[in-house]
Amino acid sequence: MSDYEFILVEKEEGVAVLTMNRPEVLNAMSRELTGELQDAVQSACADDDVGCIVITGAGDRAFSAGGDIHQQRSDDVTFSQEERDQMSAKRTRGSYELSACPKPTIGMMNGLAYGGAAVLSSSLDMRIGCENTKFRFLAAAYGRINSTWTLPNQVGWPMAKELLFSARVVEAEEAYRIGLLNHLVPREELRAKTMELAAMIAKNHRGSVIGIKEILMQDMGRNLEEQWANEVNYTTHVMRGAKAEEAFPEFIARKGRALPS
Template identity: 65%
Template structure:
């Protein structure tokens, strides 16, 4: 599929998806939403992809959120039922990305405000730089979002503060509270993100996707249920033998003997 608002490439089994509307800080209009959803879903169907990275074009923004000009036009052009349908579609594609069987990493090249922050909080992990900052803005315009994602990243008290206030969260704070897994310079951002992504992509896909599936199931399980999920799943997946899992160690040990 040819994309109008995305740049897509596969590198070392990592699918890198770049939201490409830098002139509007990578604001997410309806078409970009559809394309991003398609790009992630197609990556899950591609055996040549083991991990997915989402980022934004330029150094200013991951995404400034929803396209206000499009939303304003839709407020005039669309009926209330059509706007509600669009809102539901938006929520569904965000969920699909969050539940992607393959891990998705946010390469946070700049600000993530509004819908951009929601998208970032849907991802499995985030790598940021000095340009990164977040703002969960729903409360400012009478909406509600990120309640099902942000608590999983930063915990309940911090999530409440971010969602109740809608304030800016700078990179250092985001890293301190766990919203960023890593904080590096902008010059190092791509290398650090790809280091993590290629490591993940190099592992056995069944194991990586199995871990994510179990973790998602465990959100509503007690300790016994968490243990049972792991036992049930691992019984279905034949692991590597030691020769496959630790070839370098075995070779080195052989030389030492």
Template identity: 35%
Template sequence: MAFENILTAQENGVATITINRPAKLNALNKATIEELHDAFKAADTDHSVKVIIVTGSGEKAFVAGADIAEFSEFSTEEGAQLAARGQELLFDFVQHLGTPVIAAVNGFALGGGLELAMAAHFRIASDNAKMGLPETSLGVIPGYGGTQRLPQLVGKGRAMEMIMTASMIDAETAKAYGLVNHVVPQAELGEFVKTIAAKIMKNSPAAIAAAIESINANYEDGVNGFTTEIRAFGKCFGTADFKEGTTAFLEKRKASFTGK
């Protein structure tokens, strides 16, 4: 699959999706969002892919925001459609993928960039990363899930402050807030993320997908997360991975999971 705005690579069960618009600091436009959807969908349906990493090209930016020139003249209706389509096509789509998605945040993750990182299942940042939702400085609010996911990750008060002030925070502050899991030197980011991916790949893909579904359920209105967990837990008993995992444990050997 040929892309204009992103790069894709696959090695040892890890698919890496790289936003590649360096002249725009990897800003998200409509075309890039559509390409990202296609790339994530392809990786998720490829049974050889066990982990997806999303990052930005270069050392300056993960994604420095949305491409403002593309929507600066939008009407009220067009603005609402932009948010709805983007959330459906990319941000909600990524959050609910059964394949684990790790955001490797290298440099600026602002606006839509931070919203993409927050849609990933967790985040690892380089020590030069800067994160924020500056939309109120443009007379608008985050529209790709930022007002919902940021409070879930850092708490209501901190999210209110970050969004109202339109301020950036550095990587260590993001770690202290719980926005990112780890902070590593820029030069070590790629290898560190792959180390985490390797740990994930030792475990059952079927169980991991069930865990993602169950954890996400806790944050969905009208959904009982405990009920989802009970159902997903029971479903695991019918998988080949459960049979393999328990058998391997009893036989004192390493399990060989298939994801089925």
């Protein structure tokens, strides 16, 4: 994985940890940071040694305060509407690609995640937070629209509507209660808990984990019979289940049972 100006990249126990690194502005998501993050995620997806991707922010105050408003203000003057539309399309496509990343993604929510950072966090598979964690889906407060396809998948339609319509702050305890956080731990335990889960995922059969995520994503909106048929099709034509000798080598070695003659 390449070196970046605004993203720190670590690799540990099969986990790529990507840290948004602009702590002096609460990791505000400039075009440059966003582009580097998208590239780092793609690189991690292409790395056979990586089984899980963790995204976090530098410092102890913010995962990210959201979009870089100063840069957006400058862009409104510098670029034409067509150019701004192109940049917006690229940014939102990147959000989709992150959500559709074949490998599991976890947000290590070390602080506030407002606006564009809330959108980013809702695009991830899981989130682990601490007492500093809080979310705010701000689009309705400033005349924009986002998170309509990401947030309902995390917290369900009624709660997603409330959070998107109201643009209110969601504190850590509520985020955990409604499923926006998978786990809520003390700040000093955040990295350990995140890495414990990420490493557990990374150690599992890579094809199985990727296949499970792909099937889950394909199944959104399908009825139960279609979901069943999709799994049967995938496990028949894409990745057949491992035979017993491959799936349970430690058990077989420990028990030492021979096959019947």
